[in-house]
Amino acid sequence: MTTLLAIDTAADICSVAIAQQGSVRHRASSGVRKHAADVLPMIQALLDESGTKLKEIDAIIMVSGPGSFTGLRIGSAVAQGLSFGADIPIIRISSLMILARAAFVASNRQPGTDCFLFTCMHAREDEYYFAVYRDDGLSQPEVLIADQISDAAAILAHLNTHGNFTGESFCVGIGWRQQALRRAEEVIDAPRILSDISGDATTLCDLGRYALAAGQVEPAEQALPVYLKEDMAYRKS
Numbered sequence: 001m002t003t004l005l006a007i008d009t010a011a012d013i014c015s016v017a018i019a020q021q022g023s024v025r026h027r028a029s030s031g032v033r034k035h036a037a038d039v040l041p042m043i044q045a046l047l048d049e050s051g052t053k054l055k056e057i058d059a060i061i062m063v064s065g066p067g068s069f070t071g072l073r074i075g076s077a078v079a080q081g082l083s084f085g086a087d088i089p090i091i092r093i094s095s096l097m098i099l100a101r102a103a104f105v106a107s108n109r110q111p112g113t114d115c116f117l118f119t120c121m122h123a124r125e126d127e128y129y130f131a132v133y134r135d136d137g138l139s140q141p142e143v144l145i146a147d148q149i150s151d152a153a154a155i156l157a158h159l160n161t162h163g164n165f166t167g168e169s170f171c172v173g174i175g176w177r178q179q180a181l182r183r184a185e186e187v188i189d190a191p192r193i194l195s196d197i198s199g200d201a202t203t204l205c206d207l208g209r210y211a212l213a214a215g216q217v218e219p220a221e222q223a224l225p226v227y228l229k230e231d232m233a234y235r236k237s
Contacts, residue, residue: 120175152180
C-alpha cells in the first residue's frame with residue numbers, strides 16, 4: 001500500500017493531504033498566510049486521523065515553485081525536516097504543473113482527451129512565471145515549454161515562435177488577467193481563460209503518484225525550492 005504526504009505552502013491557503021488506498025484525506029488552513037503556524041499541526045492531525053505513522057509514508061510531495069519566497073521556504077523546510085527524521089524521499093512538483101492539472105480537472109474533460117494548458121502567474125511588475133503543458137489526465141502533464149520567468153513581450157514572442165498548438169487550449173492562472181498579456185488570445189487558437197484556477201495538496205497527491213511511479217524522488221538535501229527570480233535578475237544585469 002503506497003502512502004503519500006503532500007504539503008502545499010506556496011498558495012495563499014496552506015493545505016496538506018495524505019493519499020492511501022485510493023482515498024485522499026485533506027486539510028486546509030483556516031486563514032490566509034497562516035502557513036508557519038498551521039502546517040505541522042495539520043500534518044499531525046491527518047496522521048492521527050488516518051492511523052498512519054510518519055515512517056509509513058512512502059514519499060513526501062512538496063511544491064518546488066515558482067511562487068512566494070516565504071511560502072516555498074516553509075514547505076521546503078517542513079518536507080526536509082520530516083524527510084531527514086524518517087528517511088523519506090521527496091518529490092518536487094512545479095506550481096505551474098499544479099495549475100495545469102487543476103485546470104484539466106476543472107474543465108470536466110474526459111480523461112484520455114488531451115489539451116494544451118498555458119499557465120501563467122504574475123511575479124512582479126512586468127514579470128510572469130510561465131510554462132506550457134499538454135495533459136490528458138492519465139499521467140503527468142507533458143512539459144512543452146519549461147517553467148521560466150519572462151516579461152509579457154517575451155512570452156508573446158515565445159508563443160509566436162512555438163505557436164503550433166492545435167487542439168483545445170486553456171490559459172490558466174491569474175497572470176492572464178494582466179492587460180499586457182491580453183494579446184495571447186491572438187496567438188493561441190481560441191483559448192478558454194481559466195484565471196481563477198488554483199490547485200492544492202490533493203492535486204499534489206494526484207501528480208505525486210505518477211512521479212513516484214517514474215522514480216522521480218530525491219533525498220532531502222536536494223529538495224530545494226526553485227525561485228526563478230534569481231535567473232531573471234541575472235539576465236537583466
